[in-house]
Amino acid sequence: MSKELKKIMLVEDEHDIRTIAQIALEDIGQFTVKYCDSGQEALQNIDLFQPDLVLLDMMMPGMDGITVLQELRKRPDSEKIPVVFMTAKVQPNEIDQYLSLGALGVITKPFDPMTLATTLQNLWKEHHGSS
Amino acid sequence: MGPHDIQNKLSSIITAYSKALPDKVAAIEQLYQDIKKQWDPKKFADLYRRIHNIHGSAGMYGYADLGQVAEQLELYLKTFFHQQPTAEQLDHIEQFLSLLSAYSHNAPVSIQKPIAPGVQLYTQSKVLYILGKNNALIQNIVLQLSSFGYSSQVFHNIKALAKACNQFPVVAIIMDVEFLNTQLEGILQKIRKQAPFIPLFFIAKNDEFYIHLRAVRAGAQSYFTMPVQVEEIVAKLDQLREQKEPRNILIVEDDEDTSHFYATIFRQAGMQIKIVPKPAQIDKALAEFKPDLILMDIYMPGCSGIELATIIRQRNVYASIPIVFLSSEQDTQTQLEAMSLGGDDFITKSIDPEHLIHIVKNKIARYDELRSYMVKDGLTGALNHSAVQQKLELDLKLASRLKIPLAVAMIDLDHFKKTNDTYGHRIGDQVLKNLCVLMQTRLRKTDTIGRYGGEEFLVILPNTPAEPAKYVLDQMREQFSKVAFFNNNDEESFHQTFSAGIAISPPYMTAASIIEAADQAMYTAKKEGRNHITLAK
Secondary structure, three states: OOOOOOEEEEEOOOHHHHHHHHHHHHHHOOOEEEEEOOHHHHHHHHHHHOOOEEEEEOOOOOOOHHHHHHHHHHOOOOOOOOEEEEEOOOOHHHHHHHHHHOOOEEEEOOOOOOOHHHHHHHHHHHHHHHO | OOHHHHHHHHHHHHHHHHHHHHHHHHHHHHHHHHHHHOOOHHHHHHHHHHHHHHHHHHHHHOOHHHHHHHHHHHHHHHHHHOOOOOHHHHHHHHHHHHHHHHHHOOOOOOOOOOOOOOOOOOOOOOEEEEEOOOOHHHHHHHHHHHHOOOEEEEEOOHHHHHHHHHHOOOOEEEEEHHHOOHHHHHHHHHHHHHOOOOOEEEEEOOOOHHHHHHHHHOOEEEEEEOOOOHHHHHHHHHHHHOOOOOOEEEEEOOOHHHHHHHHHHHHHOOOEEEEEOOHHHHHHHHHHHOOOEEEEEOOOOOOOHHHHHHHHHHOHHHOOOOEEEEEOOOOHHHHHHHHHOOOOEEEEOOOOHHHHHHHHHHHHHHHHHHHHHHHEOOOOOOEOHHHHHHHHHHHHHHHHHHOOOEEEEEEEEOOHHHHHHHHOHHHHHHHHHHHHHHHHHHOOOOOEEEEOOOOEEEEEEEOOOHHHHHHHHHHHHHHHHHOOEEOOOOOOEEOOOEEEEEEEEOOOOOHHHHHHHHHHHHHHHHHOOOOOEEEOO
């Protein structure tokens, strides 16, 4: 894992959200991004891509976000990679739950594409500050 | 890629989404028609997937309402993966789809909000941070806030709160003013540097001046003294979350240099300007531009500012628009005359631009306030009886012209006399205010809430067919019934419910007939046991 936030794995099944996220992450954030359609695809590709951070949409059908996070934590190659959730609803108990499971942060949808990269950078700085 | 290119790229994706939306909705409608004729689980799964897609993406492209309808429909469709829908349930789906179609025609609202001077919030967030102890007062506040749809996270120390502020969009921070000390003030300063748009609300025991001053210096946006009225906190939060429309300033000034000078100042403050160089052109400008305030020179060829102001005031519609005169220092006598004849203020041409903006903003805010007193019910802020009837007539006309449905709900509190008798009118008033604020948070900007009687409210929902209207009212009914109100000593809690009747246009085409029908339906709801929503026949 590099000291800088460079590689992001985006786990998102909706094409319409991916197109905006691409601008937010690649054009504005200048990150290298790997796009995965599902939790399964993410788990299959994580070892090869070795992202600095995983941005995971909670609203996907199939394997849910919490399971993906738990699976990542089980593997030695991915257990240290920080995960940020994207969700449409944020209740206080949900924030607690995600944080206690080890999520780095939560992004609410819809997100402002102009500031997504900065938010992820800030979360990354926090993460590195404490480790 | 430069910022300009990025903006263009974003705009073109957003435009493409908007363009593709009608076809997406048409495809969904076609799928539904096929399924209605002949049930097909594969087609149903396709329908579900498409609704899910709209649910997930609409919000990102500025179609928040559309996204919400898609969310509700998606939830409803989940029931039919294991059992076919009945004819009635198919109708219900059909009504959701008509709502979906209606919202897909709205213009998208950009989710990128320009940073305006003042406070800008993450408007999608309804999360609050509270710095407080884990006592009954805080728990009470958290509970009441949740009934308005605001989730609160309570922090016991400021450092944890500061850390969280960085990560999650939060609407406001509420804290007890007793927490204020030098260390806290330092941390608050840091928070405000990193997240300048998170407003700070303080709760205080009383009005003590120096404590309030300290809070103001710490950056207080609002200050609430005990007993804490959560409805007021919510009203303030809702006010902050609303995107303020840019203000319109009309400048009547024949000298081009002067008018452009002021136009620049106002534009930089985020306002919209129209310049009228000749007083005779005033009528057209007033009707089309609809200014919030008029700035005019006292001396103009052909017609003085004072004369023009008199003309404007004598046209009843504009009787109370704020008028500010521009004058040069010498004419004190004229200035006084100007004030007495209808000017709201005068400013000298050498005024400091910031001072000018300040005066103008205050005048507009005051005008807004006055205007609202004339049409709003004093206690709840809902429209008063006559205003809501007028609005209903207008909305009905529009609905019939556009051939879209309109729903009217008559809401009546259950056993309210008993509530007033048992707990007193002050608590009764709180219950009424609470219901109004709850309705405001649940309903759309295009909906109208009116106070029809002592304990009766009339709600107008344009572009809403029967089932969705019933669904929304039922959710409100459920939410309201869960609110815990407290008696004077905060010892006893009680609940209040309401019954409502809903009537739809068509078939009811006049205000009188639709109100009558909704009223009848409301009585049926009462007869059927109260805490109930009934549709008119």
